Amino acid sequence: MIVSTSEAIVVRDLEKRFGAFVAVDRISFSVRKGEIFGFLGANGSGKSTTIRMLCGIITPTSGHGTVAGHDIFTEAEEIKHSIGYMSQKFSLYEDLTPCENLRFYLGIYSVPEETWKERIEWILEMANLKDLRDRVTKELAPGWRQRLALGCALLHKPDILFLDEPTSGVDPVTRRHFWEFIGQLAGEGITVFVTTHYMDEAHNCQRIVMINEGRIVAQGSPAEIVANTCPELPNADLNSAFIKLMKRRDDR
Numbered sequence: 001m002i003v004s005t006s007e008a009i010v011v012r013d014l015e016k017r018f019g020a021f022v023a024v025d026r027i028s029f030s031v032r033k034g035e036i037f038g039f040l041g042a043n044g045s046g047k048s049t050t051i052r053m054l055c056g057i058i059t060p061t062s063g064h065g066t067v068a069g070h071d072i073f074t075e076a077e078e079i080k081h082s083i084g085y086m087s088q089k090f091s092l093y094e095d096l097t098p099c100e101n102l103r104f105y106l107g108i109y110s111v112p113e114e115t116w117k118e119r120i121e122w123i124l125e126m127a128n129l130k131d132l133r134d135r136v137t138k139e140l141a142p143g144w145r146q147r148l149a150l151g152c153a154l155l156h157k158p159d160i161l162f163l164d165e166p167t168s169g170v171d172p173v174t175r176r177h178f179w180e181f182i183g184q185l186a187g188e189g190i191t192v193f194v195t196t197h198y199m200d201e202a203h204n205c206q207r208i209v210m211i212n213e214g215r216i217v218a219q220g221s222p223a224e225i226v227a228n229t230c231p232e233l234p235n236a237d238l239n240s241a242f243i244k245l246m247k248r249r250d251d252r
Contacts, residue, residue, distance in 0.1 A: 008191035014063035023049040025214035038205035046214040084153035094138035109156035123151035143174035163194040199239040
């Protein structure tokens with residue numbers, strides 16, 4: 001497979017089977033470098049399985065794919081060192097302080113120890129956590145834990161950031177600030193691949209793929225998806241398109 005210099009992620013005919021069950025059914029899409037890219041679908045649609053393949057956690061059944069120029073079949077370890085991952089559960093150790101969490105992930109990502117102090121201060125400053133550096137993480141408000149989790153995912157300065165429903169359980173103001181920060185990261189050249197259940201958040205993505213029952217049912221900009229899916233509804237929004245697209249396959 002030829003690796004594009006302008007695309008951070010490329011998948012072609014990607015498939016994952018678990019026995020007779022097809023979780024991901026020959027999907028194809030690409031993500032440009034520095035793009036905020038949305039991956040949307042209902043529960044059980046194949047989102048998590050796709051992300052796990054792209055992150056090098058599970059091996060696809062068939063197809064082709066590269067992430068940060070690395071083959072998803074043969075270079076899983078290289079992929080893991082090229083990406084950052086933030087889940088909706090934040091993956092933090094709540095009995096540790098923010099500084100201790102950051103030190104732990106610096107070791108996980110094999111960041112050279114002589115850079116640890118600089119990296120920790122960089123994240124604490126960027127996430128506005130300097131005054132909370134020595135507080136136990138479980139005592140922090142959800143919005144602060146969210147910032148810390150994002151900081152942990154950025155410690156090794158990855159090319160691509162995977163965000164799996166990153167604003168689940170936080171208030172609207174925190175969500176807005178979070179997306180402002182994501183926009184800054186993309187402006188610095190980091191590719192952001194995000195899943196979300198909030199359709200208003202999906203409007204922050206330049207392009208979106210919607211998946212249902214393992215197959216792609218729509219892709220394009222939010223405006224294009226709404227126009228193509230709901231041409232008969234002048235006041236339709238992305239939520240209208242999402243409901244209609246998920247229902248189409250359910251009603252077959």
